[in-house]
Amino acid sequence: MGLKPYFSFLVFLLPAMVFLESNAQFNDISDIASVINIGQEVIRVVSASWQKIDSIHGTEEAHPTSFFRGSISQTQRMVLSRMADVSRRTTSLENTVKTSLNDIGRLLMEIPAKLRWELKLGTLATAIRQVMTAEESMSTYSKALDSTSKGGVALEVSTLEDFATSTVSHSSHSIRSLLENIHSLVVPKHNSLGGEGIFKLLLATMQDGGSGLCSIHQSPQQLIYNLYNLVTLAEIKGYAMMQFSWMLLKLYNKGNFTLEAELMRERVEARMDEKIQAVRTAMTRASRELWVCDPAHHEENETFVQLTNVLQGHIENEVDLNPKGTCRENCAYYQYARVHDCFKGLFCKKQPKCNGRIFDCRFIDSDASVCLSKGGSTHRKYDWIEYENGRTLGRKGSCERGSTKVDSWWRWLFWHCSYCLCLCDEVGTKSDRYFSLHPSLARGVEDVTTDSNRAVTGLRFVKVARVIHLQIQDGVVLPGGIINSSTLQWRPIKPFNVNDPKIRRDVDYHIVTWEQRAIDLDDLTAPEGSVLTGVQLRRIGSHLNLEILTTPFNFTSGRLAQRASSEWISNDNTPAAVTEPRKEIKMSSPDVPTKCPLRSTVISQHDQYIRFTHSDIDRDVAQTTVPFLDAQPVVPDPPSLLVGAGIFYKGKRNCGGFIAPKVITYDYSKHLHLKDL
Template sequence: MRLHFAFLFTFLLVPATSPAGLIGDALDIIGVAKDIVIGIAKAWNIIEGRVEYSEVPFPLLDKTERKLFSKIDLINTRLSQLSAQVDAVGTNTISMMLNNLPERIRFELRLNDLLNYHDMVGNSFHTMQKYVKHRDDLEKATLKDYASSVVSHDQSSIKGMIETIYTYVVPSGQGINDRGILQLLSKNLKEIEGDMLCNSHQSPQQVLFSLYNAISLTELKGYTMIQFAYMLKRLYGEGNFTTESQIAREHFQERTTNIIDAVKSAMSSASRDLWKCDPKRHVSGETYVEVTQLLQGYIQNEVDLNPEGTCRENCAEYTYTKSHGCYKNLWCRQQRRCHGKVINCKYVDSDMWVCPADNQSRRYEYVEYENGRVLGRKQACRRGTSKVDSWWRWLFWHCSYCFCLCDEQGVNSDRYINLRASIADIQNNRVVTGLRFVKHNRIIHLQIQEGKLLPRGNIDVTTVHWVPVEEYKITDSNVVNGQDYHTLSWEKRAVDLDDLTTDEGFVVTGVRFKLIGSHLNFEIYTTPFDYETGQLIDPETKSMYKDNPNTDSSLYKPRTRVRLTNPDISTRSPSPSLPDSKTDQYIEFTNTDMDRDAAQTTVPFFDAQPVDSLQPVPLTGAGIFHKGQKYFGGFIAPKLITYDFSKHLQIAFPESEPEVN
């Protein structure tokens, strides 16, 4: 008997690195599948030459049995290694979906049943492993009974469960199974993405791929057990089982073909975007970082807003000025003076009570006007309120206190964005696998995670790490504003929001920001690679940047602005932030709403959570986007676009049966 084995090589295109370091060395999954099927063929070869088993002397039967079990033990070891990889992601993916999917979808997808069958097949496989290892201690009746239970026509047998799982995956065209699990999940992923997928460390396409991997592993375990069962029954003289084994192979081949088609169809339309939900608890410096005091609410009397010290105008006239003095050391002497630009002043009411902040990040906790209007959240005032009253000069001029915005650089204002490129170690075949925003030395950096690229799009998990950001300060003698970093200001505070993708055959190897006019513009560094070998191709000469240079004045696809409506502090939102921007847009840093926060905070914040994949993969794109809720500042966050493995899912059936020695 000769076995078809080449077709099995390609159906298990599982990423070859182990999640969370479960396996130290990357495994060649195609090689694993090849070894398993060749092993099964050799196992059959051990016993296929025998005819009258009842007449075989016991020593010869025992020797044959030992050889068979030794061969199956090797197969089991390889499958166990594969399980360590796939189950850690695949089973978690199924469980994650069960915990988060709406009831209607959960029922439609039959995920409970799928998980149960997956576990039962796994348990039976573990039983086989134990029986193989403890052969000498087992009765032949036990092994015979096990073999019969595996290939029984009962629906609860391994053979029956494998067929049932198949009906869940591949559409039957009738009844509740008119659409397969992968197809249904693909259709509903957009509905559930904001609720669950952003915390799964997988893009929607990766979720489908992980589910497929779990199903494929179960299929491979089942096929191994079925063939082992027929070997046992033949070894112990219950029959030849050549036809049964051939039918099992043909069914396996048919199921494999159809499952591949189903997953390719589902993956082709699934998003490859990977981003992070809001954390359960916001922690400054860990889950988010801020631009501080770029624009901040500031109270000053009209008399100090012009060089003449007059009160002839009204507050609205002062749209762009500065603090020129401190008339008679009144309220201006009790607060921290604005030494920068004073912008967009307005009149609210003549007299007020001001609660000064007890930290350097704010000027005021709240301001309560005599007419009853309160700016900010009124609460206990630790430093005590100060009464601030406007006054009349002679009979004609009212010297009003204005509520303005202060744009002031200084030690309390972290407003610097790194412009230096963050490039992976391309000389040692490293590529970008993750992104996150960090603040270091008051400068906000987009930090990269890198890992070594391996053949067939795999990443060596032992090399994955966050690359330290560049060590420099804005005060260093060789550091130049506009070249090494960008200083945000009232005039230059826009960030372009884009999803950028590589050209075909390229992967992301770096990122950076640059200036286009007054806008910070995002770029990705891309490098060509060979998929089969995993080698970057001439990275020093063939790498290139990709960007989207459109502006808000472009004739083709001009950028539009994402507007924040009366925004409160980003972390105060009771609902999780959701993406609300798209490519060819931009957002401007601004102050929080006067009434909600006395305009004391700069928004949006930067999301500092690491965006990386549960199982590291190369990237074919990255993006910068805004996520938030109405009336809150939200977050500027990075996005990954994961590699599309669906185009490499190919089945190759041999034209002839290979010889097995």
């Protein structure tokens, strides 16, 4: 008899818990209304449960002492089994939520102590964890009840009664108080000095240049949204525990609690509405751009890729820079030349020849000691050069092959045959300088015969067979803008050999040379109602330029339109434009990017460009092509629909920096509203 009211409550609560598990994948950035819908569903289920309990309680006498010791029917055993299953599902859901709690921990490490205190993120995280811990206790009791139904040791009534009483009490550590504290951090009662909500303060922190937030792997808007999800989920869990506790206390004949339950329902609805208003305000102002910080440790082909031997520092005597073998000019005369000979097999015989074009020669000093890089190195010719006048190029250290003396000489007392430091632009097997011009498309867009309903979810640069590709990750789009995280996949690169006669320059690949070494820096966004389904690099004049493919989609159904409806978006502006020409970013004395002591910050803006060039002569003997390309995946975590992409430049003063991709996440704020119950 005494078990019936409790099991009736469980039967009504079960649909809500199943709804939670089947519709809320909180490691996905899902339909922004789903968390709200879950809360509203729980509220409706709880209301129905109260009605059921009131009807049963009015006709049956509750026996608290036998509440968990009476005989259990087969139907009741089935319900207990379902309850245990719900408990397992809830535990899985909580583990997912803890991932979002970890994001708060990472965020705390990235912001200054003063802002950390103002944001009170630590206080918020602690309160949320306490709510989750309390729910773990409730889950433990659910499992114990299942054990009781199978003949195990009975759970004492006093245990449940104490849990229920402490949950709804007015003490500072009760669930009731924790929910109030969490809400006050998000929506303060008084917006006086220091009384701003966490969403607003977090937005201000990010707008003030929180570049370290790039380690969170979420756009600022996405970060605010996921924090909202976490807070709202804690509210829902706490509300369910409180209502459950009042029901238990009523079954224990400790009171009626109907009014308390109704007041709490009204309070929770009001708090949910206030949170929605706060988060919408912050989200509409927050950036949706996501890029990735420099890693703690650089590793080629993992965290970065680079062009090699493009405009590389090269020592050559002027006697070999003209077909007549004369020394009648000076180094500065040879701004464009070629190596014609190797006079008497001198230093030119000891170093790799420049088989390409020579640019921008200069005279530094007559005599020098040169440290040739170790044999087999394809990236460098020299480790360092020390001139007789004391000037040193590069970082002088030990020399594995031993330094080589290089001395200029006089010819007939009239002409000085000077050794010049020039730039060598040599296309060949030792120079990786190619970009693929092939489009990277989501599956289903690339293959029109496949109805996979996939959209782009991430980008990265990769180098395959000496060619740099812009690779995409894609995933299946579900109703409500959900990305099915189990379907995420990097689309395979289709490698090709630039020497293949079927592969055409300027059609299949772009080659970086002295004349065509610029790459455009743009932020491209899809039209309203469309999402990102592809990217490609193309040529505009001598520039490498980004283009994105966008496809219309239905947010409610999650269905993407047919390929014929897709549209390529680009910025065709050039430096030669009459009005507002594209502007160049110039590096100043750039060192090798991986040797820069400080983490990069964003330098470029939309509608600019940068040229690949050589590293600084004094710092690196102009041996390295800069900037590098950041090869780290730019993927929102949790995954998100994307509506745009870009290429930008990040670096520091006197640092070669990195060209990197960025993505623009979908704006979920426009779907955020509280429906009437």
